[in-house]
Amino acid sequence: MLTDLHAERPQHLEDLMQWLRIPSVSSDSRRKDDVQQACQWIATKLGSAGLKVDVMPTEGHPLVIAETPPVDGGPVVLVYGHYDVQPAEPLDHWISGPFDPTVRDGDLFARGATDDKGQVLTHVQSVCQWMSAGNPLPLQIKFLIEGEEEVGSANLERLLPELSDRLACDCVVISDSSQYGDGQPAITYGLRGIATYELTVSGPSQDLHSGSFGGAVMNPAIALCHLLSSMVDSDGVIQLPGFYDDVEDLPEDQRDQWRQLPQSDEAFAKSVGVEQLFGETGYTTDERRWARPTFDINGLTSGHQGEGVKTIIPALASAKFSFRLVPHQDPERLTNQLREHLAAHVPVGVAWDLKVDHGAPGMLARIDTPFARAAEAAIEQAFGTRPVFIREGGSIPIVTRFQEVLGCDCLLLGWGLSDDNAHSPNEKFRVQDYYRGIEASARLWNEIANPPE
Amino acid sequence: MLTDLHAERPQHLEDLMQWLRIPSVSSDSRRKDDVQQACQWIATKLGSAGLKVDVMPTEGHPLVIAETPPVDGGPVVLVYGHYDVQPAEPLDHWISGPFDPTVRDGDLFARGATDDKGQVLTHVQSVCQWMSAGNPLPLQIKFLIEGEEEVGSANLERLLPELSDRLACDCVVISDSSQYGDGQPAITYGLRGIATYELTVSGPSQDLHSGSFGGAVMNPAIALCHLLSSMVDSDGVIQLPGFYDDVEDLPEDQRDQWRQLPQSDEAFAKSVGVEQLFGETGYTTDERRWARPTFDINGLTSGHQGEGVKTIIPALASAKFSFRLVPHQDPERLTNQLREHLAAHVPVGVAWDLKVDHGAPGMLARIDTPFARAAEAAIEQAFGTRPVFIREGGSIPIVTRFQEVLGCDCLLLGWGLSDDNAHSPNEKFRVQDYYRGIEASARLWNEIANPPE
Numbered sequence: 001m002l003t004d005l006h007a008e009r010p011q012h013l014e015d016l017m018q019w020l021r022i023p024s025v026s027s028d029s030r031r032k033d034d035v036q037q038a039c040q041w042i043a044t045k046l047g048s049a050g051l052k053v054d055v056m057p058t059e060g061h062p063l064v065i066a067e068t069p070p071v072d073g074g075p076v077v078l079v080y081g082h083y084d085v086q087p088a089e090p091l092d093h094w095i096s097g098p099f100d101p102t103v104r105d106g107d108l109f110a111r112g113a114t115d116d117k118g119q120v121l122t123h124v125q126s127v128c129q130w131m132s133a134g135n136p137l138p139l140q141i142k143f144l145i146e147g148e149e150e151v152g153s154a155n156l157e158r159l160l161p162e163l164s165d166r167l168a169c170d171c172v173v174i175s176d177s178s179q180y181g182d183g184q185p186a187i188t189y190g191l192r193g194i195a196t197y198e199l200t201v202s203g204p205s206q207d208l209h210s211g212s213f214g215g216a217v218m219n220p221a222i223a224l225c226h227l228l229s230s231m232v233d234s235d236g237v238i239q240l241p242g243f244y245d246d247v248e249d250l251p252e253d254q255r256d257q258w259r260q261l262p263q264s265d266e267a268f269a270k271s272v273g274v275e276q277l278f279g280e281t282g283y284t285t286d287e288r289r290w291a292r293p294t295f296d297i298n299g300l301t302s303g304h305q306g307e308g309v310k311t312i313i314p315a316l317a318s319a320k321f322s323f324r325l326v327p328h329q330d331p332e333r334l335t336n337q338l339r340e341h342l343a344a345h346v347p348v349g350v351a352w353d354l355k356v357d358h359g360a361p362g363m364l365a366r367i368d369t370p371f372a373r374a375a376e377a378a379i380e381q382a383f384g385t386r387p388v389f390i391r392e393g394g395s396i397p398i399v400t401r402f403q404e405v406l407g408c409d410c411l412l413l414g415w416g417l418s419d420d421n422a423h424s425p426n427e428k429f430r431v432q433d434y435y436r437g438i439e440a441s442a443r444l445w446n447e448i449a450n451p452p453e
Numbered sequence: 454m455l456t457d458l459h460a461e462r463p464q465h466l467e468d469l470m471q472w473l474r475i476p477s478v479s480s481d482s483r484r485k486d487d488v489q490q491a492c493q494w495i496a497t498k499l500g501s502a503g504l505k506v507d508v509m510p511t512e513g514h515p516l517v518i519a520e521t522p523p524v525d526g527g528p529v530v531l532v533y534g535h536y537d538v539q540p541a542e543p544l545d546h547w548i549s550g551p552f553d554p555t556v557r558d559g560d561l562f563a564r565g566a567t568d569d570k571g572q573v574l575t576h577v578q579s580v581c582q583w584m585s586a587g588n589p590l591p592l593q594i595k596f597l598i599e600g601e602e603e604v605g606s607a608n609l610e611r612l613l614p615e616l617s618d619r620l621a622c623d624c625v626v627i628s629d630s631s632q633y634g635d636g637q638p639a640i641t642y643g644l645r646g647i648a649t650y651e652l653t654v655s656g657p658s659q660d661l662h663s664g665s666f667g668g669a670v671m672n673p674a675i676a677l678c679h680l681l682s683s684m685v686d687s688d689g690v691i692q693l694p695g696f697y698d699d700v701e702d703l704p705e706d707q708r709d710q711w712r713q714l715p716q717s718d719e720a721f722a723k724s725v726g727v728e729q730l731f732g733e734t735g736y737t738t739d740e741r742r743w744a745r746p747t748f749d750i751n752g753l754t755s756g757h758q759g760e761g762v763k764t765i766i767p768a769l770a771s772a773k774f775s776f777r778l779v780p781h782q783d784p785e786r787l788t789n790q791l792r793e794h795l796a797a798h799v800p801v802g803v804a805w806d807l808k809v810d811h812g813a814p815g816m817l818a819r820i821d822t823p824f825a826r827a828a829e830a831a832i833e834q835a836f837g838t839r840p841v842f843i844r845e846g847g848s849i850p851i852v853t854r855f856q857e858v859l860g861c862d863c864l865l866l867g868w869g870l871s872d873d874n875a876h877s878p879n880e881k882f883r884v885q886d887y888y889r890g891i892e893a894s895a896r897l898w899n900e901i902a903n904p905p906e
Binding site: 210 | 480481482539540542543546603604605631645647649656657658659660661662663664665666667668669670671672674675677678679681682685687689721725726727728729730731732733738741742745747748749750751752753754755756757758759760761762763764765766767770772773775777800801802803804810811845846847848871874875876877878879
């Protein structure tokens with residue numbers, strides 16, 4: 001079957017490029033038809049391989065649920081992924097169009113290449129390959145591929161309890177993260193949580209002349225800057241009351257293990273184009289990214305943004321911002337801390353409004369399971385290197401819910417690289433890693449069903 | 454002649470509406486032809502009344518220079534104004550189109566209605582009326598109407614020395630400000646200076662995923678907020694080193710005089726739609742607006758500003774901001790203080806770039822002059838109320854240069870109202886004040902040439 005995988009590579013690449021051409025930006029209401037089309041594409045792909053497929057409507061974008069035939073007494077694995085993508089803006093930073101997938105130097109560039117179309121497709125391809133090769137799969141595989149991961153998975157989260165029988169499994173497998181580094185595959189056993197907000201500060205009923213009114217009227221953009229500045233100090237330590245109450249110290253053995261990973265601050269800084277890295281003192285870069293909570297402003301909007309000068313006191317100023325949380329931090333509790341902080345710090349003469357977007361707690365998976373051992377073996381065979389166990393700074397909001405509702409184990413097998421530009425212009429996925437991912441997936445089914453003695 | 458003024462009112466209004474229909478936004482390079490057309494309109498108007506007119510090219514938008522015949526032994530007055538306007542954005546806040554002048558409830562709404570087309574046109578109309586009535590003017594009047602006041606008057610400032618013979622005058626008259634309040638005309642004897650900047654903070658070479666990189670890379674939008682916040686405290690006191698060194702205390706007699714003006718903080722707050730006014734403690738609202746320096750953010754731009762959530766660390770964040778200065782504060786010295794402050798406060802991991810836009814010092818005029826007495830009389834006749842002497846918070850960058858280069862007195866005669874929405878949506882000019890301004894101007898020429906005993 002592995003020979004077959006090699007023979008199928010051109011078709012596998014062509015499939016992915018087809019899917020990437022569909023601009024399925026879930027946050028953009030003008031892209032609704034495209035999102036629907038990306039959903040249909042993967043449903044058709046799964047159906048044509050002989051899986052039982054159901055496209056299930058939600059209040060937002062539909063879910064694709066598919067399954068191979070049940071295997072008596074065999075394990076059940078659920079593969080989760082998503083067919084929606086982040087917005088592609090700023091468009092003028094892309095070398096080739098975000099929805100015009102292009103291979104350059106062994107990398108496939110497109111929005112969604114690594115996050116997550118390319119990665120989830122590795123499992124779809126491996127299962128299709130098993131099915132078409134005529135070998136009965138030694139376990140049952142279910143797929144759950146949603147269209148709202150990039151906007152918080154609220155509908156899936158709501159529907160999950162009533163789907164729990166249908167999605168029942170021993171382990172969920174997700175490929176939506178990265179290898180540790182070039183040539184060093186990894187199994188990810190922890191994710192950060194997330195909480196996203198939009199804060200609007202409003203002052204005068206319209207923009208005012210800064211000469212006639214400056215000194216008399218609070219400037220909403222200054223108020224916004226003061227409020228945002230008050231939330232985090234110059235070392236990146238978050239200043240909300242009680243914010244660190246639920247943050248646990250990292251176990252020393254974990255810190256020791258991570259410090260042995262081949263990490264270089266200098267190379268990291270260079271790869272993102274900054275002179276120096278930044279963050280809380282007392283923690284390594286991996287610790288800060290994987291296991292410490294953080295605050296980031298994602299966007300700022302106020303007043304005159306066009307050419308030239310317009311000397312106004314703007315009527316409005318707003319910011320989109322997000323926190324990354326560690327396990328045990330609760331997004332709802334954070335929202336309360338945030339409201340308390342804003343109420344205490346807002347200056348006179350302006351009003352504020354906080355829009356709470358999505359939130360999800362962080363996640364930790366067990367690594368002493370047969371599934372983790374099977375993944376170790378499958379990855380070593382496909383990538384030629386034994387994987388390391390790491391955490392990830394990003395968030396996959398639904399993962400904790402899978403653990404809670406389905407009571408299953410969890411395997412996060414990232415085939416991407418940390419410089420794949422997920423959420424950024426020129427997102428890419430190494431073609432070689434796509435092929436290796438398909439191979440690792442194909443081997444994984446066997447390793448899970450036939451664990452080494 | 455005053456009867457003639459009444460008869461001409463419909464034509465005077467029609468003239469102004471014609472001029473306002475031309476969107477002469479000087480800061481917008483796409484509006485270059487419109488700016489040119491607004492220039493031609495006023496040149497033609499002056500020429501058709503028999504003035505000698507010259508449209509003088511500059512490196513930017515042209516100057517209109519015009520003059521009535523010299524009067525042997527009589528005084529010479531220079532009227533200064535501008536035919537360019539501020540940008541009209543945000544467009545969706547206008548009740549009628551910014552370049553579709555519309556009268557509602559006695560107010561004429563359009564961009565430029567009060568700032569400055571409507572106001573400068575009062576003097577043009579009064580002079581045209583004198584000329585067409587066949588009465589020789591008892592003094593010589595020169596006009597200087599430029600197209601770059603809203604972008605800092607840099608070209609006029611550069612050319613002023615070589616134009617000093619041509620513009621030689623005893624007094625410059627400018628109507629580009631406001632009455633003290635409804636029913637209370639004023640003569641303005643002080644203006645604040647201005648300094649405008651754009652600060653760009655750059656971090657990673659492109660937007661980064663806030664999960665994978667948050668905690669490792671300084672967020673340029675946070676850095677920008679910290680930098681801007683560090684420049685001003687929560688009371689509006691500016692924190693740059695040495696910023697207040699050249700700020701003089703207000704004389705107590707001046708403070709006493711201003712405190713007698715009929716000012717109400719409550720009514721002021723209501724008129725701009727805020728619950729409470731704001732500013733440095735220890736100063737009245739008029740003192741803070743007219744005679745204390747201030748800092749305002751005019752615009753903020755960073756990261757994701759569209760619909761929905763995009764959890765990124767933006768590569769760039771920028772702010773447009775401006776200071777209002779009081780007499781003796783030097784914009785160039787401020788730029789140095791600002792650079793020093795930014796260099797001292799910039800966090801690690803980001804770079805900053807400061808673009809210095811235009812700057813101009815504040816201005817104070819003498820009020821014990823025959824010109825001021827003539828203006829008092831003319832205004833009282835036209836408005837039915839004796840004017841009060843006030844200052845203004847806004848800036849007319851070229852005024853100080855007139856005093857220096859032409860060695861003349863200066864009269865700032867504002868016909869507008871402080872709620873005319875200059876620089877804001879729904880800019881307006883009361884039609885009645887336009888007519889009164891024309892009458893006061895027509896009487897002024899007589900009062901200057903024939904001072905009361």
